[in-house]
Amino acid sequence: MIGSLLVDHIGELVTNDGRGGDPLGVRRDAALLIEDGKVAWVGPARYAPAADRRIDADGAAVLPGFVDSHAHLVFAGDRAAEFAARMAGEPYTGGGIRTTVGATRAASDDDLRATVRRLRAEMLRQGTTTVEIKSGYGLSVAEEARSLRIAAEFTEDTTFLGAHVVPAEYADRPDDYVGLVCGPMLAAAAPYARWIDVFCERGAFDADHARAILACGQAAGLGVRLHANQLGPGPGVQLGVELGAASVDHCTHLTDADIDALAGSTTVEWLSGPPTNTVATLLPGAEFSTRSPYPDARRLLDAGVTVALATDCNPGSSYTSSMPFCVALAVREMRMTPAEAVWAATAGGAAALRRTDVGRLTPGARADLMILDAPTHLHLAYRPGVPLIRQVLHNGVPR
Numbered sequence: 563m564i565g566s567l568l569v570d571h572i573g574e575l576v577t578n579d580g581r582g583g584d585p586l587g588v589r590r591d592a593a594l595l596i597e598d599g600k601v602a603w604v605g606p607a608r609y610a611p612a613a614d615r616r617i618d619a620d621g622a623a624v625l626p627g628f629v630d631s632h633a634h635l636v637f638a639g640d641r642a643a644e645f646a647a648r649m650a651g652e653p654y655t656g657g658g659i660r661t662t663v664g665a666t667r668a669a670s671d672d673d674l675r676a677t678v679r680r681l682r683a684e685m686l687r688q689g690t691t692t693v694e695i696k697s698g699y700g701l702s703v704a705e706e707a708r709s710l711r712i713a714a715e716f717t718e719d720t721t722f723l724g725a726h727v728v729p730a731e732y733a734d735r736p737d738d739y740v741g742l743v744c745g746p747m748l749a750a751a752a753p754y755a756r757w758i759d760v761f762c763e764r765g766a767f768d769a770d771h772a773r774a775i776l777a778c779g780q781a782a783g784l785g786v787r788l789h790a791n792q793l794g795p796g797p798g799v800q801l802g803v804e805l806g807a808a809s810v811d812h813c814t815h816l817t818d819a820d821i822d823a824l825a826g827s828t829t830v831e832w833l834s835g836p837p838t839n840t841v842a843t844l845l846p847g848a849e850f851s852t853r854s855p856y857p858d859a860r861r862l863l864d865a866g867v868t869v870a871l872a873t874d875c876n877p878g879s880s881y882t883s884s885m886p887f888c889v890a891l892a893v894r895e896m897r898m899t900p901a902e903a904v905w906a907a908t909a910g911g912a913a914a915l916r917r918t919d920v921g922r923l924t925p926g927a928r929a930d931l932m933i934l935d936a937p938t939h940l941h942l943a944y945r946p947g948v949p950l951i952r953q954v955l956h957n958g959v960p961r
């Protein structure tokens with residue numbers, strides 16, 4: 563029996579409860595009671611119930627743990643030299659993925675596991691309590707299954723990304739590779755995966771290939787998400803909406819029709835069941851690390867699209883595990899308000915994973931939260947690069 567735990571003297575509590583006009587559902591001078599790893603009660607500090615143990619937040623801000631809904635953590639090696647070359651003027655093409663595929667195939671299970679463990683710990687220290695982890699650096703039947711088996715040791719939200727790029731050995735017969743992904747690779751991957759994803763982009767997979775792969779994944783019981791419209795305009799966003807994808811990710815190059823399609827997907831209904839719309843997940847770490855133009859978040863938000871923020875943590879185009887960094891970029895570079903960015907990094911990520919148990923601090927939710935070394939969520943963008951996460955609780959347990 564763990565007993566109850568009261569977090570008391572919270573100066574600003576972000577609940578994301580979806581009530582009233584404030585999307586963050588901020589409560590001041592609040593307290594929060596945790597029982598059995600879940601939020602049991604939220605209310606004014608002066609009415610706080612008794613508890614077995616107590617954490618004094620001392621007037622600080624308390625937020626739901628970040629939900630990082632897009633990360634590629636199962637890999638070996640790094641691409642620091644590629645990054646340096648890019649900063650010296652080389653363009654980003656996505657071709658470096660094959661470099662990581664070679665290193666990943668050569669690595670032992672324990673090496674891959676150690677990398678995921680290190681990055682997962684890095685994330686937790688920075689407030690991330692839920693993370694999605696993709697495969698996509700194995701690109702063979704055995705290697706994709708291995709990546710997902712390892713990913714599943716760390717998260718429930720595992721994503722089969724066998725269609726990341728066409729591996730070198732299939733370079734001149736992409737149709738055969740799509741057949742492999744839909745057939746034996748999917749069969750080997752599905753037991754360890756909740757989601758299926760495709761890199762739908764020029765140089766990776768076109769709309770016909772992406773549709774075929776995602777349809778096979780859906781038939782195998784996997785939910786759909788996709789990498790879309792990152793490097794240029796393309797069919798990915800509208801394909802995602804057509805297939806009922808939980809999320810289309812990157813969304814850097816969008817037409818009006820793409821925005822309309824996203825805005826027309828069913829709206830999130832927070833208080834009565836899981837969300838069913840297609841979320842636009844923005845990954846500003848990728849634009850930062852490839853020195854590319856940022857997505858137009860304002861245009862999406864003003865059209866009523868649900869927006870999430872995630873790290874895209876991967877060794878090539880965005881080697882950051884920091885959601886606070888992404889929040890700061892979203893505010894400074896994409897003109898999101900601090901409140902919009904914090905919502906997108908918590909409740910938005912949960913919507914992108916179609917989860918209602920995380921990304922909010924309301925009774926019944928998982929007690930995943932962070933106590934900041936700051937009086938308000940504004941400081942996450944106002945003080946970029948500063949380690950502001952004083953303490954993280956995951957499933958109600960201080961970490």
Ligand SMILES: [Zn+2]
Binds near residue numbers: 632634789874876
């Ligand atoms: Zn990605």
